[in-house]
Amino acid sequence: MLRRQLGRKLEALRKAAGLTMEQAAEQLDRARATLYRIENGAENVRFRAADVKEMLSLYDAGDEDSELVLAMAAATRENKNWWHDYIGSGLPxxxxxxxxxxxxxxxxxxxxxxxxxxxxxxxxxxxxxxxxxxxxxxxxxxxxxxxxxxxxxxxxxxxxxxxxxxxxxxxxxxxxxxxxxxxxxxxxxxxxxxxxxxxxxxxxxxxxxxxxxxxxxxxxxxxxxxxxxxxxxxxxxxxxxxxxxxxxxxxxxxxxxxxxxxxxxxxxxxxxxxxxxxxxxxxxxxxxxxxx
The missing domain is CATH 3.30.870 (Endonuclease; Chain A)
Incomplete structure (x- = not known):
């Protein structure tokens, strides 16, 4: 569930940036199939922090979106139910x-x-x-x-x-x-x-x-x-x-x-x-x- 939610969030950010999957894959120096697996939350995908940050930078994501995506990516690597206390400013x-x-x-x-x-x-x-x-x-x-x-x-x-x-x-x-x-x-x-x-x-x-x-x-x-x-x-x-x-x-x-x-x-x-x-x-x- 969390992987799929994360993939959908990254897909939404890509589309908000006006990029097709092919364009994003080219600029990220990745195969289109790889980006497809990421956006579908495939079980074999590792959401490494460096990779996620590179995508967030390309998509010009705001601070709030970046904080949420990085927290979700970290939780996928921990492989457990995640407990959020990332309050920060505004809505949690x-x-x-x-x-x-x-x-x-x-x-x-x-x-x-x-x-x-x-x-x-x-x-x-x-x-x-x-x-x-x-x-x-x-x-x-x-x-x-x-x-x-x-x-x-x-x-x-x-x-x-x-x-x-x-x-x-x-x-x-x-x-x-x-x-x-x-x-x-x-x-x-x-x-x-x-x-x-x-x-x-x-x-x-x-x-x-x-x-x-x-x-x-x-x-x-x-x-x-x-x-x-x-x-x-x-x-x-x-x-x-x-x-x-x-x-x-x-x-x-x-x-x-x-x-x-x-x-x-x-x-x-x-x-x-x-x-x-x-x-x-x-x-x-x-x-x-x-x-x-």
């Missing part, structure tokens, strides 16, 4: 990879115990979230906050684009009842969720308090992403489970890891309200905020 590099995966996914499943998922947040709700300390964006840096909020809003276009992914969300009842900001912010936010639920590719279900102990209680928030099938009926990428913390994230793609999170998701699915019941509860809580 590990989250940039997530955005790429999210955009490529055909199916996204999200569990949220505390907050409305970013793909469903209103701007006002997101502003409240990014004012809190302990996240990857400095709560005192107003410019960075606004960049992050704008990115969150723009990401939501994913749900209405051509060939949009299927989004399935399970959220705890606490997400709906815990005020974020004032009552008007919550009313707007809950109505935004109801609006999103009208999309044919979006499903939102609620885990009531009365559901009791469930498998998600042991995990915290996570996302499971599945990817489109190729002409042979195989996924272009293996499924990925994404877990995020305050200063980094982990990407799980081993079969036993995906199986474990699929089992957790199945347990919560069995316990959650169905769509109609969830919609009714969200409407009820929105009314409660309206009269608060």
């Amino acid at each position: 590099r590990w989250f940039q990879l997530y955005i790429g995966l999210e955009a490529a996914a055909s199916n996204i499943r999200k569990y949220q115990p505390e907050l409305v998922p970013g793909l469903l947040q209103t701007r006002a709700y997101a502003e409240q979230v990014f004012q809190m300390p302990g996240g990857s964006i400095d709560a005192k840096d107003r410019d960075e906050q606004q960049r992050a909020i704008q990115l969150r809003v723009e990401r939501q276009g994913l749900l209405t684009r051509f060939a949009a992914p299927e989004l399935s969300v399970i959220m705890n009842e606490a997400v709906l009842r815990r005020p974020v900001g004032n009552a008007s912010i919550m009313v707007e936010q809950l109505r935004q969720i109801l609006k999103a639920m009208k999309l044919p590719n979006v499903t939102v279900r609620v885990l009531e308090f009365s559901a009791g102990l469930h498998a998600g209680a042991m995990t915290g928030a996570f996302s499971i992403m599945n990817f489109p099938l190729d002409g042979a009926g195989k996924e272009v990428e293996p499924p990925v489970t994404y877990l995020e913390a305050a200063t980094g994230a982990i990407y799980l793609d081993k079969p036993h890891e995906i199986s474990a999170y699929n089992s957790i998701w199945a347990d919560m699915t069995d316990r959650a309200l169905n769509e109609a019941q969830s919609r009714s509860l969200i409407q009820q809580i929105a009314e409660e905020y309206t009269h608060a």
Whole structure:
């Protein structure tokens, strides 16, 4: 997965530089077949730092892209799940990879115990979230906050684009009842969720308090992403489970890891309200905020 993501990133940088594969191969003094294997993340390719830096220089890559690509290349050489804490300035590099995966996914499943998922947040709700300390964006840096909020809003276009992914969300009842900001912010936010639920590719279900102990209680928030099938009926990428913390994230793609999170998701699915019941509860809580 990581090799293919890295290959696609290098391909995008090459194309942004206005170079064909033949032109880039000639200037890098490599065979076209070699560059093809690099951009396809072939298993036998070693992403040596010197080679990657040469490509980044040819493609005139910016500092942020270079930092991300070099970190990914280093991780392929370590041959392990990679843990990103390359915060630097602006948005963290590990989250940039997530955005790429999210955009490529055909199916996204999200569990949220505390907050409305970013793909469903209103701007006002997101502003409240990014004012809190302990996240990857400095709560005192107003410019960075606004960049992050704008990115969150723009990401939501994913749900209405051509060939949009299927989004399935399970959220705890606490997400709906815990005020974020004032009552008007919550009313707007809950109505935004109801609006999103009208999309044919979006499903939102609620885990009531009365559901009791469930498998998600042991995990915290996570996302499971599945990817489109190729002409042979195989996924272009293996499924990925994404877990995020305050200063980094982990990407799980081993079969036993995906199986474990699929089992957790199945347990919560069995316990959650169905769509109609969830919609009714969200409407009820929105009314409660309206009269608060």
